[in-house]
Amino acid sequence: xxxxxxxxxxxxxxxxxxxxxxxxxxxxxxxxxxxxxxxxxxxxxxxxxxxxxxxxxxxxxxxxxxxxxxxxxxxxxxxxxxxxxxxxxxxxxxxxxxxxxxxxxxxxxxxxxxxxxxxxxxxxxxxxxxxxxxxxxxxxxxxxxxxxxxxxxxxxxxxxxxxxxxxxxxxxxxxxxxxxxxxxxxxxxxxxxxxxxxxxxxxxxxxxxxxxxxxxxxxxxxxxxxxxxxxxxxxxxxxxxxxxxxxxxxxxxxxxxxxxxxxxxxxxxxxxxxxxxxxxxxxxxxxxxxxxxxxxxxxxxxxxxxxxxxxxxxxxxxxxxxxxxxxxxxxxxxxxxxxxxxxxxxxxxxxxxxxxxxxxxxxxxxxxxxxxxxxxxxxxxxxxxxxxxxxxxxxxxxxxx
Ligand code: UDP
Numbered sequence: 001x002x003x004x005x006x007x008x009x010x011x012x013x014x015x016x017x018x019x020x021x022x023x024x025x026x027x028x029x030x031x032x033x034x035x036x037x038x039x040x041x042x043x044x045x046x047x048x049x050x051x052x053x054x055x056x057x058x059x060x061x062x063x064x065x066x067x068x069x070x071x072x073x074x075x076x077x078x079x080x081x082x083x084x085x086x087x088x089x090x091x092x093x094x095x096x097x098x099x100x101x102x103x104x105x106x107x108x109x110x111x112x113x114x115x116x117x118x119x120x121x122x123x124x125x126x127x128x129x130x131x132x133x134x135x136x137x138x139x140x141x142x143x144x145x146x147x148x149x150x151x152x153x154x155x156x157x158x159x160x161x162x163x164x165x166x167x168x169x170x171x172x173x174x175x176x177x178x179x180x181x182x183x184x185x186x187x188x189x190x191x192x193x194x195x196x197x198x199x200x201x202x203x204x205x206x207x208x209x210x211x212x213x214x215x216x217x218x219x220x221x222x223x224x225x226x227x228x229x230x231x232x233x234x235x236x237x238x239x240x241x242x243x244x245x246x247x248x249x250x251x252x253x254x255x256x257x258x259x260x261x262x263x264x265x266x267x268x269x270x271x272x273x274x275x276x277x278x279x280x281x282x283x284x285x286x287x288x289x290x291x292x293x294x295x296x297x298x299x300x301x302x303x304x305x306x307x308x309x310x311x312x313x314x315x316x317x318x319x320x321x322x323x324x325x326x327x328x329x330x331x332x333x334x335x336x337x338x339x340x341x342x343x344x345x346x347x348x349x350x351x352x353x354x355x356x357x358x359x360x361x362x363x364x365x366x367x368x369x370x371x372x373x374x375x376x377x378x379x380x381x382x383x384x385x386x387x388x389x390x391x392x393x394x395x396x397x398x399x400x401x
Contacts, residue, residue, distance in 0.1 A: 002054050002385070008189050009385045017385060020392040021055035027112040027395065030132075031061045032103075034074065034120035039223060039259075040185065040314045041117050041140055044387075047188035051388050064121045065106065070099040074120040075261060080150035081119060082142050082227065082309045087149045097123060104128045113395055116161075123157050134398035137161040140185070141311040142332040143171040163394055167312045167333050181394060184336060186387035187317045187378070193290040194321055197298045205295035209288075210280060211248060216361050219250040219300035221293055221318070223259060224266040224283070227309040229329070231272045232350050234279065236306065239354035244361060247278070252296050254284040298322045301367070302357045306347070310334050317382045320344060320374030325360040325367030327353055337382065343374035 006014050031049060033041050045061050052059035066074070073092040080087055088096070100123030107114075107128060114132035116124055118140050125135045137158050143151070143166070155173060158164065162178045169182050187194055197205075203213040211217060218237055222228040230251050237249040251269060255262045266283065273279040282288045297303055303319035305328040310316075312333030319326045320337065326344035328334040338344040345356040360367045 002051060002388075004190055005383070005385050009379070009383050013385055013389060017055060017389050017392065020389065020396065021057070024392065024395055024399075025056035027057050028110065029057050029059045029113045029115065029395070030107075030111050031059070031115045031117065032064060032107075032121050032124065033061070033117040034064055034066065034071075036061075036063045037254075039254075040312065043187075043193075043314055044185050044384075045117075047191055047384055048388065048391075051384060052391070055388070055392075062107075064099070064103040066099050066120070069095050070120075071259070075259060077119050077150065077154070078141060080147040081154065082311075083145045084147060087147055088153075093153065100124060101127060104131075107131055113398060119154065122154070125161050126157055134163070134395070135161050136163045136165065136394065136398070138165045139171065140167070141171075142167075142309050143173055144168075144332075146173070163398055165394070168336060171311075179397065181390075183387070183390045183394075184333065184382065185312055185314065186382045186384045187314055187321060188384045189321065191290065193294050194318060195294070197291075197294050199299070202295040202298040205292055206250075206299045209250075209282060209286070209292070211250060211299075213299065215246045215248055216244065216301045217248050217250060217299060218302045218304055218357055218361075219252065219296050220304045220306065221252045221297060221315045222305065222307070224253045224255070224262050224269055225259070226265060227307055228253075229306045229308050230265075230269045232308075232353070233304055233306045234269070234272050235350045236304070236353040236357060237279070239351065240357050240361070241278070243358055247361065248280065249278065250280045250282065250296055250300070252282050252288055252293060254288070293318075294322075297324060300324060301364075302327060302360050304353065304357070305329065305334065306350075306353055307331055307334065313337065317378055320371070321378045321382075323368075323371035323375040325370050326374060327356045327360070337377070338374070339377075342370070343377050344370050 049061045073095045076088050104127035109131040111132035113134040115136045117138045165181045165183050166172050167184045207213050220233045297319050303324045303326050305316050307329040310332035316337050330346040340346040347353045
């Protein structure tokens with residue numbers, strides 16, 4: 001319930017939300033995304049949708065229908081839009097469109113707002129604009145340096161949306177004709193993943209996964225995806241281990257249902273670890289759920305997110321909300337959250353990642369200082385009620401047009 005957040009986010013924000021929500025009471029809002037599990041979008045919708053309902057909106061979340069051929073095409077689309085050289089071929093594009101047409105037909109009508117998340121269902125607006133009064137395309141990925149052929153072909157499907165949302169100004173493609181909003185996402189401080197866990201509970205959980213809780217731990221939580229660079233994290237850990245032999249590494253990654261490449265890259269990561277007993281590679285099939293992710297993030301002496309592309313990086317927000325020393329790639333949404341040397345460290349290479357990790361591991365007071373600052377930064381910028389407020393403002397704007 002919204003009121004549960006009052007003392008975590010402050011009364012003023014909660015009052016503002018109530019005021020914005022009152023005239024929108026009963027409005028029919030639907031969120032449409034590609035998967036109900038795995039990755040940042042589902043993470044956000046799990047808590048945003050109930051909160052929208054709590055403030056009086058008639059809000060639903062629908063997951064589009066797709067089979068392997070569709071997700072193969074959308075994975076390529078996702079990668080190419082984030083800059084991968086491989087473009088989709090004609091068959092991929094026609095598969096993408098065919099599934100969008102199928103889902104467009106299945107979508108019921110009469111929505112006040114239809115909120116479409118990411119590229120997978122982005123074709124819906126152009127296909128059935130009459131099914132909602134207001135349309136929003138919410139882009140969660142980094143569009144700053146897309147594959148030029150892919151973005152040229154993709155843009156016509158999204159540039160006409162009356163409202164679009166991007167995490168950063170840098171991600172806004174040229175030619176958007178609707179109202180463009182720069183709004184970063186947020187995490188929910190009251191979910192099992194982000195609520196405070198005592199150090200005893202956190203280490204109790206980690207211990208059950210074979211971590212020696214009396215030795216230092218580096219950790220990265222993320223999907224097994226080349227952009228998240230788990231192989232680079234292993235290399236950084238190896239460099240740290242030369243100076244600090246007792247260090248351990250945990251790579252915790254969920255397998256998303258819309259990510260067919262995930263298993264191949266998971267196996268590649270295991271191969272790169274080469275049987276090192278101090279590298280723990282875990283996924284949701286080892287029963288690593290929200291509490292376990294929380295425990296690893298809370299217990300780790302350094303939390304790393306060594307991405308080479310990162311739309312926003314909810315894992316970054318989650319780690320610093322737990323006041324952990326954080327080291328992340330200087331890319332995408334990570335610098336939006338981390339001020340280098342103030343709320344964590346930004347790095348550009350494996351060597352730098354290793355060096356900063358060593359610094360933090362050798363100086364716990366430094367880690368504490370960074371962690372505390374980071375937490376307060378998240379409190380004011382990246383908690384769900386702020387995000388809800390921003391959406392409500394956009395709904396008002398759509399209404400006024
Ligand atoms: N996540 C999880 N279990 C895992 C790995 C990731 O629950 O094993 C969650 C993670 O805590 C975060 C989300 O998945 O909330 C990933 O979002 P992020 O923005 O970091 O990256 P994305 O996967 O969307 O690229």
